[in-house]
Amino acid sequence: MSNLPTQVTLVDVGPRDGLQNEKQTVSTEDKARLVALLQDAGLTEIEVTSFVSPKWVPQMGDNSAVMAAIERRPGVRYSVLVPNMKGFEGAVASRPDEVVVFAAASEAFSQKNINCSIAESVERFVPVVQAAHAAGFKVRGALSCAVGCPYQGEVRPDEVERVAKMLREIGVDHLGVADTIGVGTPRKVQAALERALKHYPLHEVSGHFHDTYGQAISNVYASLELGVHRFDTSIAGLGGCPYAKGATGNVATEDVVFLLNGLGIATGLDLDRLVDAGAFISGVLGRPPASRVARALLAKRG
């Protein structure tokens, strides 16, 4: 217990990972409003959108418009996904603070998600990393399917380490270990993180856990036990990946904050305001938040 971190940073990926999976078009204005509400709740790291092919993910087609519409606040960092140089070139005018390249630990998922092999994806990231660093942007890497793949099944820690090492070697600054389909359980997640930690320092490793099987909160706790203190979370538990059928949202920001508050770990976040932000976007989508904490607190409000 005493070894748990005293402070945790959350990156809300709801505007990107959350909304990318929604069939109904969410307006640019509502996306910008969501970002504003997340800032009101104290978030200082927000993953706003992705510069991917609009044919592959139509919901993110208004990427530049969203980046232009958000009201930027001092001290807040805005990140965007870029799968290749075309995505980077699209993103650069939007002045992100950080770009996110995304690779997979499983070959099959790499093909389905970005239409190329793991090795090809890493090759494509080389000029992206160079251009991003030249422009002064940090580069985060997301490593999908770090504990399981919807096509391959089991993913071994060796496979995680292999790709983590490749990303480190090309200069990716940070590694997000992602359980894309939410099948991870604490020991498996720790094994994947331990392999990432062989190539990245503790402060440059984060957890990105989808909650499909209801394990994400325990996986956050298991990560805290290793000292990991950065997590991607999604407001209202929105999300999923269009190329991972059936995968539901990321662990809800509200649920993680409730856990961390209970553990006395500082986040700088206002839970009530998070619930407001989640209620707003859930209203836009016409359904209640997936976050259990949000639902409990909304019921209490009456």
Ligand code: HMG
């Ligand atoms: P491709 O078809 O192999 O690309 O797709 P291509 O290079 O052959 O180009 C085909 C067409 O796409 C061309 O246009 C390009 O210009 C265009 P056309 O000549 O046919 O008119 N194109 C682009 N357009 C806009 N932005 C770009 C771009 N690149 C090419 N960046 C590609 C390859 C990577 C583009 C495609 O597979 C793609 O966009 N995939 C994105 C899939 C995606 O967004 N998945 C969800 C995000 S990842 C995720 O959610 C996981 C994560 O949360 C962690 C976790 O949970 O695991 C991060």
Ligand code: MG
């Ligand atoms: Mg994800």
